[in-house]
Amino acid sequence: MARMAGELVDNKGRGDVGWHWPPIHPEGRKFGLIAVGISLFAAFMAWETIAWPMAFLSLGVFAFFRDPERVVPQDDRFIVSPADGLVSLIAQVEPPAELTMDDGSGTPSLAREPVTRISIFMSVFDVHINRAPIGGTVRRLVYIPGKFMNADLDKASEDNERQHILIERHDGLMLGFTQIAGLVARRIVPFVKPGDTLAAGARVGLIRFGSRVDVYLPAGTDPRVLVGQKVVAGETVLAEIGERRLIEGIAQ
Known part of the structure; x- marks a missing residue:
């Protein structure tokens, strides 16, 4: 039986799939x-x-500005990458104050305790559409004006222009991530607002011309990626919630 173009593809071999030029956002x-x-x-x-x-x-x-479709892993335990690029830093830090402080709105916040931060650097050759690491409701979206230093530097998390996003899952789990402008990037463009409900891998915004995204993993969760690893937004699993394990790799 002939398959119709655009029909859903599943793991039973049903549907139609093929490479095509990605659309332009x-x-x-x-x-x-x-x-x-x-x-x-x-x-x-x-x-x-x-x-x-x-x-x-x-x-x-x-x-x-290409905007390819992505195949998002369908598992609530997974935190998927919000950005295409290179894992440039993995460190234990406290989340930004904008994600932990009581802002007076009554919205929930992250705990003020050290967690693992995964930093993903996007070069001008990477896809720059950013995606939601988990599904849930956008609780905070905080824009902070700042400098335009090299986004690959650790202090860019505190000094550069940036936008913090906090998502609450249906079971109350909170996850925060930050879009950071860089040397060439001069504009962070949001696609979402507080109150929006997102699926994992949904488009949340973009940063023009080279930048970085920081993801703050929930407490008790270790990364499944390594510094120097290439990741794909909406597809690469950064971590499994509540999973603690040491991962080692050798740079080739």
């Missing part, structure tokens, strides 16, 4: 079209030294 289309317009105008004016660089730039812009 609407947030990036205007930038790509501006670059294309400049390139075409320069070509019309025979300004080849401008036309060709702008043509390549337009391709780069479209690639930066």
